[in-house]
Structure formats: structure tokens, C-alpha cells
Amino acid sequence: MKETKYSICGMCAVRCPISVQVEDGKPIWIEGNSHDGGMGRSLCAKGGAAFAQRLDKQRPTAPLLRMGLRGEGQWREASWEEAYEYITSRLNTIITEHGGRSIMFSDRGGPFADLRQAFVKSLGSPNYINHDCTCGRNVHHASKSVYGLGRKDFSYDYENASHIVLFGRNITESLKVKEVKNFLKGIKNGARVTYVDPRASVTAGKASRYWQIKPGTDYALLLGIAHCLVYNNYYDIDFAEKYINGLSEFKTFLGPYTPEWAAAETGISADEIETFCRELNQDRPKVIIHPGWMLARYRDSFHASRMIHILNALLGNIEQPGGLFYPKGPKDAGKSGLKSLAALVPAVNEERADGCGTRYPQWDKGAGMLQTAYEAIDSGSPYPVKAYFVHRHNPFIALPDTNEQRRILDKLDLIVAVDVNFSETAWFADVILPENTFVERDDILRTEKGLKPGFGRRQQCVKPINNTKAGWEIYIDLAKRMGKGDCFPFNSIEDIWQYQLQDTGLSVTDFDAKGFVKLSSQAIWYDRDKLKFGTESGKIEIINQKWEAMGIPSLPPYEAPEQPPEGSFRLLFGRNGYQAHGQHQNNPILCELLDVNKLWINTAAAKKLGIKDGDQVLVTAGEEQGKIAAYVTDLIHPEAVFMLHGFGTDVPAKKRSFGKGLADQMYMQGKLKEWDKAGGGLNLAESFVTVTPV
Numbered sequence: 001m002k003e004t005k006y007s008i009c010g011m012c013a014v015r016c017p018i019s020v021q022v023e024d025g026k027p028i029w030i031e032g033n034s035h036d037g038g039m040g041r042s043l044c045a046k047g048g049a050a051f052a053q054r055l056d057k058q059r060p061t062a063p064l065l066r067m068g069l070r071g072e073g074q075w076r077e078a079s080w081e082e083a084y085e086y087i088t089s090r091l092n093t094i095i096t097e098h099g100g101r102s103i104m105f106s107d108r109g110g111p112f113a114d115l116r117q118a119f120v121k122s123l124g125s126p127n128y129i130n131h132d133c134t135c136g137r138n139v140h141h142a143s144k145s146v147y148g149l150g151r152k153d154f155s156y157d158y159e160n161a162s163h164i165v166l167f168g169r170n171i172t173e174s175l176k177v178k179e180v181k182n183f184l185k186g187i188k189n190g191a192r193v194t195y196v197d198p199r200a201s202v203t204a205g206k207a208s209r210y211w212q213i214k215p216g217t218d219y220a221l222l223l224g225i226a227h228c229l230v231y232n233n234y235y236d237i238d239f240a241e242k243y244i245n246g247l248s249e250f251k252t253f254l255g256p257y258t259p260e261w262a263a264a265e266t267g268i269s270a271d272e273i274e275t276f277c278r279e280l281n282q283d284r285p286k287v288i289i290h291p292g293w294m295l296a297r298y299r300d301s302f303h304a305s306r307m308i309h310i311l312n313a314l315l316g317n318i319e320q321p322g323g324l325f326y327p328k329g330p331k332d333a334g335k336s337g338l339k340s341l342a343a344l345v346p347a348v349n350e351e352r353a354d355g356c357g358t359r360y361p362q363w364d365k366g367a368g369m370l371q372t373a374y375e376a377i378d379s380g381s382p383y384p385v386k387a388y389f390v391h392r393h394n395p396f397i398a399l400p401d402t403n404e405q406r407r408i409l410d411k412l413d414l415i416v417a418v419d420v421n422f423s424e425t426a427w428f429a430d431v432i433l434p435e436n437t438f439v440e441r442d443d444i445l446r447t448e449k450g451l452k453p454g455f456g457r458r459q460q461c462v463k464p465i466n467n468t469k470a471g472w473e474i475y476i477d478l479a480k481r482m483g484k485g486d487c488f489p490f491n492s493i494e495d496i497w498q499y500q501l502q503d504t505g506l507s508v509t510d511f512d513a514k515g516f517v518k519l520s521s522q523a524i525w526y527d528r529d530k531l532k533f534g535t536e537s538g539k540i541e542i543i544n545q546k547w548e549a550m551g552i553p554s555l556p557p558y559e560a561p562e563q564p565p566e567g568s569f570r571l572l573f574g575r576n577g578y579q580a581h582g583q584h585q586n587n588p589i590l591c592e593l594l595d596v597n598k599l600w601i602n603t604a605a606a607k608k609l610g611i612k613d614g615d616q617v618l619v620t621a622g623e624e625q626g627k628i629a630a631y632v633t634d635l636i637h638p639e640a641v642f643m644l645h646g647f648g649t650d651v652p653a654k655k656r657s658f659g660k661g662l663a664d665q666m667y668m669q670g671k672l673k674e675w676d677k678a679g680g681g682l683n684l685a686e687s688f689v690t691v692t693p694v
Contacts, residue, residue, distance in 0.1 A: 006033055006515025008446070008458035010438025011046040011053070012580040013108050014176045015446075017515060018047060020439060020461040027051055027439055027462050035514035038178040046580045047177075049589040053437055054465065056588055058655055059421045060434035061466035070410055071428045073652060080469070080477075083431055088481045090414045091123070094386045100124020101350040102384050104377075106131070106370055107391040108581070111446030112458075112471075115496075116391060118342040119475040122484040126348045127385070129368030134398045137369070138679030139292040141362065142305035145547045145554070146313070148534025150364075153326060155450065156290065158186040160322035162283035165194045167218055167308065168297070169290040170201040173576045192283065194276060196221065199572060199600060199642050200635035209276070215570045215640045215685065216561025217266040219300045222307040223558060224262025224273050227254040229314060234281035236316025243531060244313055246542030246554075253555045265560065267637075284315040286322025295681060302679030303556060313540045319526050326526060327449035333519035336503040338445055338455060341496070345487045353377075353385050360680070362550045369680050370395060371672055378408045387414040391471065392435065396424035397582045397646065400668030400682060418474060421583055427651045434468040436460075441470035442493040445500045448516060451523035455506070456516040457497075472496065552678045568688040569605070569641040571621075573664040582646035586654035597661040598631040600642035601691060606632040609693060616694040621667040621687060627694060628662045641691060 002023045009016045017033035019041075030050055032039040053059075063083035068074030078086070094102055105120040107113060109130030117128045132140065140151040147153070158164060159182045171183050187193060187206060195207035196218070204210045213221060229235050230251050240247055259270035259277075280287055291308040295301045317323025330337040353376035356363040363369060377385045388409065396402045406428060409415060417426035418433045426432050435441070443458040460470075469477075476488045490496050497508045510517050535541045543554045564570050575581075576594065584590040599617060611617055613632040618625060619641075628643070636642055647661030668687045675682045 005459060005461040006035070006457075006511075007439070007461055008443070008456060008515075009043075009047045009050070010458070011050055011583070013110060015110065016043070016047065016177050017456065018043065019515075022461055025462060027054070030439075032177065033515055036178070036516070038181065040181070042177050042181060044175060044177055045578045045590065045593060046584065049584075049587050050437070050439055052588040053420065054439060056586070058586055058653060060419065060426070060432050061468065062434060063467070064432040064434075066430045070415075070430070071406065073427060075432070080467075083433060084477060084481055087414070087416055087431055087478065091387060091482060094413055095124065098384045098386050101126065101348070101353070102386045103127065103389070104129065104353065104373055104385050104387065105389040105391070106368075106393050106395065108393050109367060111456075112443045114341045115444050115472055115475060118345050118487065119479055120389065121342060121345045121348055122479050122487045123482065124348055124350075126350045126352050126365075127354070127368065127373065129354065129370050129373055131370070131393055131398060132367045133369050133371055133675070133680060133682055134296050134684065135294045136292070136681075137363075137367065138295045138302040138676050138681035139305045140364070140367075141679040142302050143291065143309055144364070144534075145362075145541070145544045145552065146306055146309040147540055148536075151291065154324045155327045156288050157320075157322050157325055158182040158191070158288065159189065160286060161186045161191045161288050162286040162322060163192045163194070163279060163288070165287070165289040166196065166203060166207075167290065167292065167304070168197045169293055170197070170203045170574060171290075172203045172206060173201055174294065174574065175577055192279060198637035198640045199574070201574065202576070204635075211268050211272070212637055214265070214267045215572065215637055216298050218298070219304040219307065220257075220262050220265035220558050220560075221268060221273070222304055222311070223254065223257035224259045224266075224270075225277060226250075226307060226311060226314075227257045227262075228259050228274055228277040229280065229311065230254055232277070232281075234277055235314040236285060239285075239316035239318075240314060243318075243533070244540045244542060245537055250310070250542045250555070257558065265558070280315060285317045285320045287315045287317050288312075288323060289315075296676075297681070297683070297685040298561065299674075299676055299683050299686060300556075300559070301681055302676045305679070306554075310540075310542055319528050319531060321525075325451065328451060328453045328520075328524045329447060329449050330453055330504070330519055332524050333453050335519045336505075338447055338500040338504065339502055341444065341500075351382055353382065355382075362547060362552055362678070363680050370399065371675060371682060374405070374408050374672065377411055386412055387416075388412050389416045389418070390425055390429070391418045392420065394423040394425045394582055396428065397663060397665055400665050400671035400684065400687070402663070402665055404669075404672050418471060421586065422651050422653045423582070424649060424651055427653075433474055434466065435474070436464045436468045436470050440464040440468070442472070443470070444472060444493075444496055451525070452518050452520050453524070454516055454518040454520075455504070455511075457511040459511075459515075562686070564639055564688050568690050569601070570639055570685065571664060571667055571687045571689045572636075572640050572642040572685055573645045574642065575645050579644065579646055585646055585649055585657035588656070591656045594644070595660060597628065597644040597647040599628045599662075599691065600631045600633060600636045602636050602638040602640075603632055603634050605638045606630060609691065611691070611693050618692045618694055619662060619667065619689050620692070621689045622669045624666050624669065626662040626666075630691075641689065
């Protein structure tokens with residue numbers, strides 16, 4: 001018998017709506033959920049490789065307990081009961097000696113994190129952290145300092161835009177299926193695209209203008225653009241007068257940062273900058289300048305993103321078709337939202353180990369900062385951190401300097417990894433609890449914000465084929481064994497769904513027809529004459545006095561980036577459309593599409609070193625060395641080299657990918673302790689390597 005199941009993909013952090021055809025209990029086809037108009041039947045290569053992930057035996061298929069030293073890879077299979085007993089016994093000892101606050105939890109965030117946050121909170125810890133120090137924290141905090149709203153409080157109407165500007169936002173490779181489809185519709189509808197990046201990605205190939213900017217000078221280019229817009233009145237004066245504070249101070253600050261000055265810093269000519277600004281003036285308000293998605297790059301990335309937020313406001317594109325809009329939630333549709341699971345758990349009134357909200361008062365507490373949590377583990381200050389749960393998060397490749405991370409995490413008394421794959425971090429754990437693949441598991445319901453808000457459901461499409469469990473089941477099992485059953489009065493996923501839906505007037509069966517429920521049939525737009533912002537003034541703040549009082553200048557003077565030492569290159573990294581945050585490496589299908597990475601190097605720079613396309617080269621940073629094939633091209637700036645992220649795994653259980661390619665994070669030595677002091681994002685593009693022919 002054939003049936004169609006509607007669910008949510010889990011191959012990367014985008015979590016697209018999908019449709020799975022099942023015949024006699026086996027999945028036979030996967031595609032996008034066509035009931036979602038923006039998605040259609042489209043699916044990326046990662047989603048298409050989901051069934052191969054399920055059948056793969058080179059991943060954990062039963063609970064594993066470590067036998068040898070951490071990282072040695074000596075494991076033995078255990079029953080779930082034994083694994084739970086091992087974990088809870090050690091947790092009870094740790095809590096007795098150091099309190100619940102000594103427990104830390106990290107994951108990739110997202111719409112299903114509510115239950116995991118509730119779990120760590122129930123143990124008495126405030127230390128839930130997600131991955132965002134390596135992704136969007138600079139963008140988020142920049143947005144907070146300008147609008148008083150976070151980075152996810154704005155979305156982008158690409159389809160109706162007249163001009164789309166992307167500073168390294170590689171939208172066609174680091175992709176969201178619905179977003180890239182809307183982007184391509186915008187291009188088809190005539191939108192100009194300006195792409196700014198030291199490397200010409202696939203997205204550059206879709207652009208009407210590509211600027212190969214000098215690495216580390218984004219802030220300089222943005223200052224030159226801002227000068228041209230402000231001094232020529234190329235902005236929405238009425239919108240600015242109504243909603244923006246600090247414009248006169250901004251104009252004074254911009255005085256020296258002319259397009260000619262920016263040209264000398266960035267390598268982009270003043271004439272090109274001025275032509276671009278005239279286009280923005282013609283195209284506004286249907287202009288989108290993307291403030292960044294993954295912007296943990298340079299030491300001033302917070303201020304670069306902040307400048308983009310200011311430019312968007314000046315162009316009057318807020319809550320504007322073809323511009324930025326507020327993603328609407330259930331309340332905007334006159335409905336009640338999903339009931340929070342974390343609300344069932346008593347508040348934890350403890351200082352966070354990572355210092356968010358205390359030592360670093362400008363940083364939001366919700367997502368935390370993993371690199372400063374590492375400092376707490378290492379130093380024992382402000383208190384000891386002794387246990388770490390890591391859920392489908394792989395800090396060993398996401399953060400810099402893996403060897404330094406190993407040294408720090410080895411101080412912990414307990415490391416528990418919950419994952420579908422053998423991640424590098426899981427390989428270092430004491431216990432691996434294997435999670436079902438996403439086609440084998442249900443999850444809690446999620447809120448889907450947008451112009452037409454609603455709720456979505458990931459449901460189990462097929463039964464698990466291994467001795468694995470769903471994440472929700474693992475954490476409720478552990479919580480009950482820790483005596484926290486009162487916080488989780490659920491015996492099934494249906495119990496959880498019914499709890500979440502209790503105020504909405506909906507039932508679980510309402511999701512059966514399409515996999516989601518929309519709360520509005522019409523797009524919801526706010527009245528542009530009554531916009532509200534989250535700052536203390538209620539307006540857009542070019543000069544934010546609250547942040548200034550916390551030691552974060554709103555408009556710092558530009559400082560030129562560090563130049564690569566003689567014979568060295570700035571190391572850049574990224575990914576393509578086959579990659580899933582390092583999870584692609586060993587997938588039976590994806591590893592065939594992308595088996596190994598190469599080192600992009602500029603043609604002139606390679607010629608100077610005697611390197612030809614395809615030659616093996618030696619990449620060196622400190623004591624770290626590795627060989628890789630060179631890709632010689634004009635499509636990268638002469639001061640930089642580039643490699644795809646997620647290669648060079650040292651986990652022997654991943655036989656298809658073991659030892660193939662180089663791991664970029666291994667060459668970021670010392671960078672675990674270097675981050676943007678304003679926004680908190682790590683400086684992942686501030687490392688230098690030498691390249692020599694073999």
C-alpha cells in the first residue's frame with residue numbers, strides 16, 4: 001500500500017517542508033511539499049540523500065559507551081537502559097558536587113529546541129547554547145543595536161525586489177530552497193543583483209555586478225556607500241525623518257569616508273561605487289541589502305552588518321514589498337501560539353557560565369556563546385562546568401582550533417553526544433545516544449512565521465531500522481530518570497502535540513492534509529505609518545546610547561585589516577549546495593558528488609609560486625600542515641585562498657571520507673579566543689596560511 005507522509009527535512013538546519021511516499025513501510029520517494037507554494041516539489045541534493053543516510057551503517061546504530069581514552073574510538077554497544085543509567089549516575093554525582101548549573105547543552109538551535117531547552121533547565125542549569133557564535137550572532141546583535149529587534153525579526157521579499165545586494169551571502173549554495181527560488185524569481189522579474197565577495201561563488205554567476213573585494217574591507221566599502229547615499233540625498237528622507245534617530249551625527253561621521261577613500265581600501269573604484277549608489281536611489285524602496293547569515297568572519301563584522309541595517313533603513317525598505325518585512329506570528333493573525341514546553345519548568349536564577357547578560361551585557365542570553373563557555377570550562381570561573389550534552393552539533397569542526405577544544409573538553413566529567421552521525425565531537429564523547437534519522441522520527445510542532453503565519457509538523461514517515469530513538473523521547477526519558485517527570489507529563493509525541501495546541505483551537509489531525517496549518521489566507525502587512533521598533537526610543541537608532549553605555553561604540557572609525565604576512569594568504573572557507581554543515585562528508589550519495597576539497601588560489605599568485613592547476617600543494621599554519629590539490633583561478637582575490645568546509649575528518653568509522661581533504665578549522669590556531677568584541681561572532685576569516693608546491 002502506498003501513502004504520502006508530510007514532514008520536515010532534517011538534513012541541514014534549514015528544515016524544508018517535504019513529502020515522503022511510503023510503500024509497504026519503506027520510503028520510496030522524497031520531494032518538496034507541493035502544498036507549500038514557495039517550496040513546490042523542489043528539493044536540494046541533501047534532502048535527496050536522506051534515504052541513503054537512513055540505510056548507512058557507518059553511523060551509530062545503537063547506544064555506545066566509551067572504553068578507552070577520549071577520542072581513541074574504543075566503543076562498546078550498550079542497551080538504552082545501561083546508557084541512561086551511566087548518564088544519570090554521573091549527572092547525579094556532578095549535581096551533588098557542583099550544582100545543576102555545572103551542566104551545559106549545545107545544539108544547532110531552530111524551531112525544535114524548545115524541548116531541549118526545557119530539559120537542561122529542568123536540571124537546574126541556565127547553560128543552553130546554540131551554534132550561533134559561528135553563524136549569525138554578529139548579525140543578530142547588530143540588528144538589536146539598530147532596531148531593538150533580532151536578525152530573525154526581518155525577512156526578505158526577493159521575488160518583488162528591484163535590487164538585491166549580497167555581501168558574501170552565497171544564497172544559491174548555502175541555500176534555503178524556498179529562498180533561492182524566490183531569489184531566482186526576482187532575477188527573472190528584472191532585479192539587479194550586486195554580489196560582493198573575495199571569491200566568485202555560484203551566486204556571483206547570477207549577479208549583474210560582481211565586486212571582488214579585498215578581504216576584510218566590507219566595512220570600508222559600506223562606509224563609502226553610506227557617504228555617497230547620505231551626501232547626495234539618495235535615501236528616503238520622509239522615512240528617515242519619521243523613524244531614524246542620529247542622522248546628523250551619522251553624516252558628520254561619514255565625512256572622511258568618501259567613495260575615493262573606499263576605493264583605495266577595497267579595490268572597488270569610486271566610479272563603480274557612485275554608479276551603484278545611483279542605482280540604489282533609482283530602485284528604492286524595493287532594495288534588499290542582506291545583513292548577513294553566516295557573518296562570523298572579521299574582527300569588525302558586527303559593524304559591517306550594523307552599517308547594512310542602517311542602509312536598509314535609509315532606503316525606506318522596511319515592511320515594504322520588494323524589501324524587508326516583519327515575519328508575522330500567530331498573534332498577528334489573531335490567534336494564540338503554541339504553548340512552550342520550557343514554560344513547564346521552573347525558572348533558573350543562575351548566572352550563565354558564558355557571561356551572556358553579565359560579563360557581556362550586550363549579548364542575548366537565549367543563544368549563548370560557546371567560545372566563552374569554553375573559557376568557563378577551562379578556568380572554572382565563574383563556576384565549574386562539568387557535564388556537556390551536545391545534540392547534533394559539531395563544535396570540533398564548527399569552531400576554530402580543534403586541538404585546543406579537545407584540551408578544554410577533556411576537563412569535563414561527562415560528555416554525552418546525541419546524533420545521527422559520527423561527528424568529530426561525538427567521537428570524543430563518553431556516551432553516544434543515536435537519534436533516529438528525520439524520516440524515522442516525530443518532533444515537537446513548530447511555529448512558521450512569515451507573511452502567512454502558521455504551524456508545521458515533522459512526523460515519522462517510517463519506522464527506525466536500528467536501535468535508535470527520537471530526540472524528544474531521549475530527553476524525556478532522561479528527565480524522568482533524573483526525577484523531573486513533573487516537568488514532562490508526557491508519554492507520547494501525541495501528548496506533546498496536544499499540549500502545544502491546547503490554546504490554538506486546532507487538533508493534531510488538522511496537520512494530516514498538508515503537514516502544516518496556515519493561520520491566515522492573506523499576506524499580513526503592517527501599516528508603514530505605525531511601525532514599531534524595539535529600541536528604548538521606539539525608533540531606529542544610528543547612535544544607540546544603551547549600547548554605548550555598555551562600551552560598544554555605534555560608529556567606530558575604520559581600521560584597516562591585518563595584511564597577510566609576506567608569502568602568506570588569508571584563509572577563507574565556505575560550502576556548496578551538496579554540503580550540510582559537515583554532515584555531507586560520509587553520506588553514501590553526497591560523498592560521491594563531492595569527494596574532496598581543493599584549495600582555490602589566484603592565478604597570478606599561483607604563477608609567482610610556481611603552482612599549476614591540479615598540483616599538490618602544502619598548506620601550513622604554525623605546526624599544522626596538509627597536502628591538497630590546487631584550483632588555480634582568477635575567481636579569488638590574490639590575497640586569499642579558499643577551501644570548502646567540512647573535510648579532513650579524523651573519525652575512522654566514516655570510511656568513505658576518512659582523511660580526505662583538509663579541515664579548514666585546523667588552520668585557525670588561536671582563533672578560539674578571538675571574536676568580534678561587539679557582536680560575539682568568532683573571527684573565522686582572520687587566519688593566514690602559507691602555500692608551497694610539493
